[in-house]
Amino acid sequence: MTVAEQHDQHERLELGRTVRSVLARKSSFEKTRAAATSPAGYNTELWSTLCGQVGVAALAIPEEYGGLGAGIRELQIVAEELGRGLTPTPFLGSSVLAARSLVHCADEDANRRLLPPIAHGTATATLAWTGVDGQWRTDSAAFRAEHCGEGSYHLSGTAEYVLDGDTADCVLAIAHIDGENEQIGLFEVDIRAPGVVRTATPTMDSTRRLASVALTRAVAKRIGTADFEPALNQVRDEVYAVLAAEQIGAADQALADTVSYSKERVQFGRPIGSFQALKHRMADLYVFVESARAACYEAADVLDGRGEPAGYLEESEPASARAALVARIACTETLTTVAAEMIQVHGGVAITWEHNAHLYFKRAHSSSQLFGQPRTTNTLR
The missing domain is CATH 1.10.540.10 (Acyl-CoA dehydrogenase/oxidase, N-terminal domain)
Structure with missing residues (x-):
């Protein structure tokens, strides 16, 4: 080093x-x-x-x-x-x-x-991107933009699952531009203009605030002049890598809390963590977390230009896309598995409203859907 x-x-x-x-x-x-x-x-x-x-x-x-x-x-x-x-x-x-x-x-x-x-x-700020399908495809957008002269546009459509969309001071929107060979553009929406409706959306995961943003011929200003789709591919790779790190943090803490509980909970006169079956489960979870962590950090290194992803990589597949996708899948599966095991080991107390285990479980499932699942997105270009 x-x-x-x-x-x-x-x-x-x-x-x-x-x-x-x-x-x-x-x-x-x-x-x-x-x-x-x-x-x-x-x-x-x-x-x-x-x-x-x-x-x-x-x-x-x-x-x-x-x-x-x-x-x-x-x-x-x-x-x-x-x-x-x-x-x-x-x-x-x-x-x-x-x-x-x-x-x-x-x-x-x-x-x-x-x-x-x-x-x-x-x-x-927030980015309004996908529609009700929640796919977050980089060749698709929830809005359509109509040029109205002097650099201004009118945007129409409804974006769902917008992070902090009802409270953000600045709303950026992804839209198809009419008459420009179906280009994708990035726009700054005037949130005070008529035709802008922002509504908080009740979610299973209360710790992740989402909203819908509905625009009806809302005034917006285009940011940049080139087709934004290539840049949007890069943005999604980066947000995949950062979300993966958030998932690893949650999985690591959920596992630590579960191990701690297994040392305190006594059954048949001894802590349940001393039973071999649970020891094996904890060891497997530890391997899941550390393996996913390695994939997560590797994605950042590739995106930051400090390395190449390990393993076979076809020339047609960008290194950043492959590394981000691997991190996305590995960390999603890891948090989902750890959160489920956390509830199983804690038993009935874990499904009570007062316990934190259900919050990790809900975060695991909400994060697995956020920014689209690999099978429904055009992640590898």
């Missing part, structure tokens, strides 16, 4: 420790439950601290726009820590999905205007 690599590793460890320290002081499951039912859907004081003292919202935004110029691996570190406690924040929707969409659009004016408030945490 070179000196530069050692320095980067040290910086990442410090970032993880700092985020973990802030969450230990200012977050808990009691606060998470309260924040999930609040008007904002998250603890605004906690988010302000994470942005102001740690700079989590600025990590993957270029320095010229008020960011820190870090990479996907740094975003993963934050997501992993947030995932441990299922902490609701606008991080995934605003700091990752929306911010990276703006970065990849290569529109200097839009970036100078929109990215600094996102980086400083004084404003949040």
Whole structure:
């Protein structure tokens, strides 16, 4: 390992420790439950601290726009820590999905205007993309855009599953552009204009706030001039990798809580964790988590340009797409498996409203659907 690599590793460890320290002081499951039912859907004081003292919202935004110029691996570190406690924040929707969409659009004016408030945490953004089918295909969009002169467009349609879509200060939208060879475009929607309706959507996973965004000839400004589909492919690869890290954080904590419980729960005069059958199950879960973690980190290295994915790779398949897809599948299956085993080992208490096990189970299933499943998306181009 070179000196530069050692320095980067040290910086990442410090970032993880700092985020973990802030969450230990200012977050808990009691606060998470309260924040999930609040008007904002998250603890605004906690988010302000994470942005102001740690700079989590600025990590993957270029320095010229008020960011820190870090990479996907740094975003993963934050997501992993947030995932441990299922902490609701606008991080995934605003700091990752929306911010990276703006970065990849290569529109200097839009970036100078929109990215600094996102980086400083004084404003949040979201990306309205998919329709009711929830496929998040990069060649498909929930909206259609009609050019109305002088750089303005009218957008119509309804996007579902929009992260923090009813509370975000800035709404970006993906739309088909009429009359431009079915190009996909990125648009900034004027949320105060007529024809914009944002509605919170009740979800099984209360720690993940979603909304629908309905537009009826709503005024919007196009960001960038090129077809946005290639950039959208890159954005989805990146958000896959960051979501995978969040899933690993949740799986790791769920497994730790389950192991701890197995040492305390006494049956037949001895802790249930001492039974060989449960020892084998815990060992298998540990292997699942660590194997998925390796795939998750590898995806970030490939996306950040620090490596190539292991294994066979056809020339027609982009390295970033393959690595992100592997991380997506591995981490989804791991969290789903660990959450299910957590409930089984805890027994009846795990399905009570007061216990946290059902929250991990719900997060596992909601995350498995978020941004589409590999079999229904055009992930490999």
